Amino acid sequence: MPRADFPTPVKNLIAELKRLPGVGPRSAERMAVWLLQNKKAEPTALAEALVLAEEKIISCPACGFFATAEVCEICTDPKRDETLLCVVEQATDVLPLERSGAFKGRYHCLGGKLSPLDRVSPEDLLIPQLISRIEAISGEMEIILALGADVEGEATSNYLADLMRGKPVKITRIAQGLPAGGGLEHADELTLIRALQGRRDF
Incomplete structure (x- = not known):
């Protein structure tokens, strides 16, 4: 007897979600099921936002930042x-x-x-x-x-x-040096070296 599995459209959705960075098989499955079963998910709105972003967002030819026109807001x-x-x-x-x-x-x-x-x-x-x-x-x-x-x-x-x-x-x-709120006991040697080299007047 064959084992039950998700229908093909759900499997395709899981496969696409798995391609996202940091998303494994189980996470992709949970996201797919949530998108399909949760009333607040609005998968159509998500799909439309993705399509719109793909159509409108370009890489700024001057600096490489995100842009919606020929150049980004920073460059202009x-x-x-x-x-x-x-x-x-x-x-x-x-x-x-x-x-x-x-x-x-x-x-x-x-x-x-x-x-x-x-x-x-x-x-x-x-x-x-x-x-x-x-x-x-x-x-x-x-x-x-x-x-x-x-x-x-x-x-x-x-x-x-x-x-x-x-x-x-x-x-x-x-x-480069110690993060705010961080103690010396958590810093690696390279971070401490750079913190000492980058010291300034107090």
């Missing part, structure tokens, strides 16, 4: 300091910096980081666009490297710094 904001350019790995990295309210310049999203193991080379990132943006600005700029502290992030930062040497830019890097 005249109050932004164009001599300050913060380089991040992904478009989603812009949001924590924006929410902090501490940065008033512009951004450049690389679209990833150098990773030979994953076959990500400089040609796969938006590095030529970064250089073009730097060369288009008259006068000195500050380039802030806000990349990850892992091996790939370090390699990408070093590569960019070497590439920009000799250009009229000041290259800086965001400070």
Whole structure:
């Protein structure tokens, strides 16, 4: 006797949900069942929102952030300091910096980081666009490297710094150290080294 299973449309939905990052088979199954059985789920509204986002959202050709027009709101904001350019790995990295309210310049999203193991080379990132943006600005700029502290992030930062040497830019890097509310007992050695190296007057 064959075992009962979900109908094919439900299995197809589970298969699509499983493709999402961080979603395993059991989670995908729970989400699919919730979408189909919960009165508050509104799966049609979810589907419409996905279709609309796919149709309307583009990657800003200037900086790589999310945009609905030819360029994003950040690139068209005249109050932004164009001599300050913060380089991040992904478009989603812009949001924590924006929410902090501490940065008033512009951004450049690389679209990833150098990773030979994953076959990500400089040609796969938006590095030529970064250089073009730097060369288009008259006068000195500050380039802030806000990349990850892992091996790939370090390699990408070093590569960019070497590439920009000799250009009229000041290259800086965001400070790295202990998180607010964190104690020394939870910090790894590399974090403590960077916290000590990045100390400032109190």
